[in-house]
Amino acid sequence: MSAKKVKVRFAPSPTGDLHVGNIRTALFDWAYARHTGGTFLFRIEDTDTTRVTDEYIQAAIETLKWLGLQWDEGPEVGGPNGPYLQSQRLHIYAEWAQKFLDQKDAYHCYCTPEELEAVREEQRKANVAPGYNGHCRDLTDAQIAAYKAEGREAVVRMRMPEGTTTFVDEIRGEVTFDHKFVPDFVLVRADGSPLYTLAVAVDDVLMGVTHVLRGEDLLSSTPRQIRVYQAMGVAEADYPVFAHLPFVMGQDNAKLSKRNGEVSIAWYREQGYLPEAICNYLALLGWSPGDDRENITMQELTELFTVEKVHSSPARFDMKKLEAINGDKIRALTIDEFARWTIPFLTKAKVISGTESEIALVKKALPLIQERIVKLDEAPQLLKFLFVTEFTIDADAVSKVTENGAKEILHRAEQDLNALDTWTHESIEATLRASLIEEMGLKPRIAFTALRVATTGSTISPPLFESMELLGKSESLARISKALSL
RNA sequence: GGCCCCGUCGUCUAGCGGCCUAGGACUCUGGCUUCUCAAGCCAGCUACGCGGGUUCGAAUCCCGUCGGGGCUACCA
Numbered sequence: 001m002s003a004k005k006v007k008v009r010f011a012p013s014p015t016g017d018l019h020v021g022n023i024r025t026a027l028f029d030w031a032y033a034r035h036t037g038g039t040f041l042f043r044i045e046d047t048d049t050t051r052v053t054d055e056y057i058q059a060a061i062e063t064l065k066w067l068g069l070q071w072d073e074g075p076e077v078g079g080p081n082g083p084y085l086q087s088q089r090l091h092i093y094a095e096w097a098q099k100f101l102d103q104k105d106a107y108h109c110y111c112t113p114e115e116l117e118a119v120r121e122e123q124r125k126a127n128v129a130p131g132y133n134g135h136c137r138d139l140t141d142a143q144i145a146a147y148k149a150e151g152r153e154a155v156v157r158m159r160m161p162e163g164t165t166t167f168v169d170e171i172r173g174e175v176t177f178d179h180k181f182v183p184d185f186v187l188v189r190a191d192g193s194p195l196y197t198l199a200v201a202v203d204d205v206l207m208g209v210t211h212v213l214r215g216e217d218l219l220s221s222t223p224r225q226i227r228v229y230q231a232m233g234v235a236e237a238d239y240p241v242f243a244h245l246p247f248v249m250g251q252d253n254a255k256l257s258k259r260n261g262e263v264s265i266a267w268y269r270e271q272g273y274l275p276e277a278i279c280n281y282l283a284l285l286g287w288s289p290g291d292d293r294e295n296i297t298m299q300e301l302t303e304l305f306t307v308e309k310v311h312s313s314p315a316r317f318d319m320k321k322l323e324a325i326n327g328d329k330i331r332a333l334t335i336d337e338f339a340r341w342t343i344p345f346l347t348k349a350k351v352i353s354g355t356e357s358e359i360a361l362v363k364k365a366l367p368l369i370q371e372r373i374v375k376l377d378e379a380p381q382l383l384k385f386l387f388v389t390e391f392t393i394d395a396d397a398v399s400k401v402t403e404n405g406a407k408e409i410l411h412r413a414e415q416d417l418n419a420l421d422t423w424t425h426e427s428i429e430a431t432l433r434a435s436l437i438e439e440m441g442l443k444p445r446i447a448f449t450a451l452r453v454a455t456t457g458s459t460i461s462p463p464l465f466e467s468m469e470l471l472g473k474s475e476s477l478a479r480i481s482k483a484l485s486l
Numbered sequence: 487g488g489c490c491c492c493g494u495c496g497u498c499u500a501g502c503g504g505c506c507u508a509g510g511a512c513u514c515u516g517g518c519u520u521c522u523c524a525a526g527c528c529a530g531c532u533a534c535g536c537g538g539g540u541u542c543g544a545a546u547c548c549c550g551u552c553g554g555g556g557c558u559a560c561c562a
Contacts, residue, residue: 015562047562051561216491288500294512317497372525
């Protein structure tokens with residue numbers, strides 16, 4: 001296996017928006033492929049047509065792109081092993097199923113869902129391992145004819161021989177399953193469509209996948225997958241390497257779900273999380289570089305990522321830490337990058353319409369908020385005072401410009417600022433400190449709060465003097481004047 | 487119930503028999519700084535699930551136990 005070029009696949013079944021757990025898996029798949037200089041293959045497992053929709057498939061593709069997890073083989077980019085949508089590969093699975101039937105590795109099963117359910121019920125009551133009881137394993141021709149005459153539809157079931165399956169999971173070590181607990185499983189539905197167990201195994205072999213890194217929920221399906229490899233005639237040395245990733249769990253209780261914590265990546269995107277922050281945070285869930293490093297770039301991740309460093313125990317998702325990392329990533333952006341990320345949020349919030357002059361002003365203001373926001377969607381609230389045409393003061397802040405001597409402060413500020421020739425934050429600050437703090441003897445906190453509210457409309461704003469500079473002299477004075485009239 | 491996986495601060499983790507009176511990060515608390523909010527800096531709180539072994543010595547190895555999770559579909 002060491003000689004073979006690594007090929008890792010991410011193969012989600014888009015029955016909904018990709019969630020945090022899916023993405024973490026995709027990230028590890030991608031990182032491992034990049035780390036080894038191998039191929040990252042993206043495949044859509046849409047064999048369950050009742051649950052997978054085209055929209056979700058499209059959304060999955062978009063999400064991966066947005067995160068920067070570029071694939072080498074898969075939808076849109078193609079590749080030598082396509083198509084990469086299982087729904088377009090149905091004939092392949094049908095051929096293999098037929099081959100298994102011919103080889104007697106598989107057989108037709110005529111049991112109805114009701115009959116199977118009844119069997120399981122019995123087994124539960126009897127406290128024995130539930131599973132298919134092998135009823136149709138060795139049907140005679142006469143029995144088959146009789147079932148057909150009844151009009152029964154058959155599924156194709158794989159025969160599990162007695163014995164055990166042992167494989168080495170790169171994360172968990174050697175794992176053994178006794179076939180007593182791996183009953184004969186269905187490969188093809190009565191309507192002729194393949195099941196996951198058949199499709200994954202066939203595709204992984206045909207597509208030359210060397211490493212299967214996936215969620216640990218699939219751990220116990222591995223013996224079935226291996227059984228299909230055997231039926232396909234694949235040599236044991238050519239089985240892919242398995243590594244089952246631990247779960248990502250929800251904030252409070254167990255499983256990540258819509259109920260607790262938002263799981264859809266689309267939601268994080270709307271909130272203003274950077275893809276790099278999401279990837280950085282997710283990389284730390286179930287993996288660590290081994291030292292104290294926590295702020296990791298995508299580049300570093302590909303350099304450092306190894307399966308050996310992946311944990312076997314599940315991790316809980318912590319929004320607070322994600323926010324902290326997002327804040328770090330925002331602060332690390334250049335102003336142009338920051339602007340590129342932020343402008344869509346400002347236009348969406350209708351703070352700006354996107355004109356050149358607006359964007360020029362945004363770029364001047366961005367340094368003021370870069371270290372005070374954690375998510376991009378906080379930007380509109382902090383910057384809107386620079387763009388509003390009808391300026392108003394927040395209702396809960398009005399008292400700051402009307403009470404406790406605010407009038408005198410504003411009056412004095414208006415007077416002195418009006419006399420100012422050069423309008424820079426340095427000159428504004430010097431003037432205001434001289435008059436309000438030194439001469440009037442006010443506490444900076446008191447004096448500047450009144451001005452802050454008068455000019456920005458809020459008790460929370462970017463730094464005052466810089467804000468006034470960007471606002472301009474006439475607008476600043478107009479707002480002070482307006483506040484004085486309240 | 488059965489099979490399988492997992493178990494270090496509240497959370498993510500470092501640790502792979504002595505460097506551990508258990509380190510880092512997030513959160514939280516207090517302080518410094520300060521024009522608000524942040525950022526930054528300093529300090530503090532809190533953990534090896536439990537019980538047995540093995541060993542001169544265990545968070546690290548073994549057994550048991552308890553707890554959590556997954557699977558047990560004509561889902562993936």
